[in-house]
Amino acid sequence: MSAALQNDDTLDDIGTRLKLVRQIFGLTQRELARRAGVTNGAISLIEQNRVSPSISSLKKILDGIPLSLADFFTLNFSPSDNVFFTADELTEISYDPAISMRMIGRKVKDRSLQMLRETYQPGADTGDAMLRHDGEECGIVVSGSVILTVGVQERVLSPGDAYYFRSDIPHRFRNPGPEPCVLISANSPPSF
Amino acid sequence: MSAALQNDDTLDDIGTRLKLVRQIFGLTQRELARRAGVTNGAISLIEQNRVSPSISSLKKILDGIPLSLADFFTLNFSPSDNVFFTADELTEISYDPAISMRMIGRKVKDRSLQMLRETYQPGADTGDAMLRHDGEECGIVVSGSVILTVGVQERVLSPGDAYYFRSDIPHRFRNPGPEPCVLISANSPPSF
DNA sequence: TCCGCACGTTTAGGATTTTCAACAATGCTA
DNA sequence: TAGCATTGTTGAAAATCCTAAACGTGCGGA
Numbered sequence: 433m434s435a436a437l438q439n440d441d442t443l444d445d446i447g448t449r450l451k452l453v454r455q456i457f458g459l460t461q462r463e464l465a466r467r468a469g470v471t472n473g474a475i476s477l478i479e480q481n482r483v484s485p486s487i488s489s490l491k492k493i494l495d496g497i498p499l500s501l502a503d504f505f506t507l508n509f510s511p512s513d514n515v516f517f518t519a520d521e522l523t524e525i526s527y528d529p530a531i532s533m534r535m536i537g538r539k540v541k542d543r544s545l546q547m548l549r550e551t552y553q554p555g556a557d558t559g560d561a562m563l564r565h566d567g568e569e570c571g572i573v574v575s576g577s578v579i580l581t582v583g584v585q586e587r588v589l590s591p592g593d594a595y596y597f598r599s600d601i602p603h604r605f606r607n608p609g610p611e612p613c614v615l616i617s618a619n620s621p622p623s624f
Numbered sequence: 625m626s627a628a629l630q631n632d633d634t635l636d637d638i639g640t641r642l643k644l645v646r647q648i649f650g651l652t653q654r655e656l657a658r659r660a661g662v663t664n665g666a667i668s669l670i671e672q673n674r675v676s677p678s679i680s681s682l683k684k685i686l687d688g689i690p691l692s693l694a695d696f697f698t699l700n701f702s703p704s705d706n707v708f709f710t711a712d713e714l715t716e717i718s719y720d721p722a723i724s725m726r727m728i729g730r731k732v733k734d735r736s737l738q739m740l741r742e743t744y745q746p747g748a749d750t751g752d753a754m755l756r757h758d759g760e761e762c763g764i765v766v767s768g769s770v771i772l773t774v775g776v777q778e779r780v781l782s783p784g785d786a787y788y789f790r791s792d793i794p795h796r797f798r799n800p801g802p803e804p805c806v807l808i809s810a811n812s813p814p815s816f
Numbered sequence: 817t818c819c820g821c822a823c824g825t826t827t828a829g830g831a832t833t834t835t836c837a838a839c840a841a842t843g844c845t846a
Numbered sequence: 847t848a849g850c851a852t853t854g855t856t857g858a859a860a861a862t863c864c865t866a867a868a869c870g871t872g873c874g875g876a
Binding site for chain 3: 652653654664665667668669671672678680
Binding site: 460461462476477486488 | 852853854855856862863
């Protein structure tokens with residue numbers, strides 16, 4: 433469904449990689465060029481793989497995002513296995529029939545999460561300047577619905593739907609609907 | 625003691641990084657140039673930071689090592705805390721006075737090792753084509769002595785001396801002395 | 817000592833990349 | 847529909863990188 437890059441180094445395709453990164457961070461060629469102190473033409477040529485940029489150029493461009501060279505070459509853009517989980521994709525881990533404990537993002541490792549209950553009133557919006565911070569983030573909608581944008585992916589989440597992504601990917605919550613949206617979310621590391 | 629690179633991305637110094645990598649793998653500028661299909665002059669200029677190589681060039685050069693771009697930018701060359709341990713630096717972990725259990729590389733994490741007893745007859749040599757494989761490797765000399773080369777570091781190990789290093793750093797054992805050398809070593813992961 | 821060899825460095829010139837500016841394509845608004 | 851703004855793409859010139867060949871240095875053997 434989503435265009436994913438190879439996660440290993442088989443991807444010589446610097447252009448595609450740059451383009452995807454740029455789009456994930458919601459930048460145009462010109463805006464990135466302005467931030468990076470290069471021309472939009474250069475970025476265009478690089479993204480088309482018509483030139484192979486020098487390290488210094490690529491460094492300048494990535495600084496405009498910002499993203500380190502190491503991260504640029506290391507990052508696995510294949511949406512962390514699953515970014516989205518439908519309601520029936522959650523794992524039930526409770527043996528007590530009176531209690532349901534459904535686990536989110538069951539395949540993801542190295543978790544150390546902290547849960548939150550969030551309420552988005554109608555019209556609420558975390559803003560255009562997409563959120564970015566370290567760690568991981570996941571959640572599930574309890575009532576109402578919300579539009580979640582993660583990188584280039586966007587989806588309306590209804591009650592029972594959930595998400596799991598790395599927080600350093602820009603993300604945004606909006607509730608354009610008529611009723612409040614309640615969701616349970618979790619952050620890592622538990623920093624507060 | 626040993627010249628270590630910064631481990632994070634603060635190192636824009638591609639030249640120094642390349643030079644260190646090249647030396648760790650025991651290659652001359654000309655030899656690497658030949659393997660990579662570039663000229664020795666280009667490598668010289670890059671190592672002096674007098675030019676900022678294009679991605680394509682850097683890729684070609686690293687292919688001659690071989691080393692991926694991701695690894696090149698990610699690798700932490702600071703010698704895994706301690707490569708060498710003198711006899712008295714080993715941690716005694718046994719409470720039984722009749723038994724001594726001295727632990728090697730006590731600070732290193734994520735271990736899953738398999739020990740070996742190796743004997744190097746006089747003149748034995750694992751060869752010029754330096755060994756490289758995944759995982760980690762450690763050992764201690766029981767009798768005799770051996771010359772161990774790990775990356776750019778080289779040392780004569782006498783009975784009681786030990787080592788611990790990542791196996792993807794090229795390494796070589798030689799016993800130029802008159803008597804056999806016995807050492808206990810361990811590999812990870814335990815692949816056989 | 818002299819020679820040969822291997823190493824890293826340098827320089828001039830050809831090859832590639834980057835800039836600057838103009839262009840086409842798309843979408844939005846009057 | 848026309849006008850305008852914004853986006854990505856191109857072409858020629860300037861800037862930068864890479865090659866080929868020569869240079870200087872150090873080391874080991876005759």
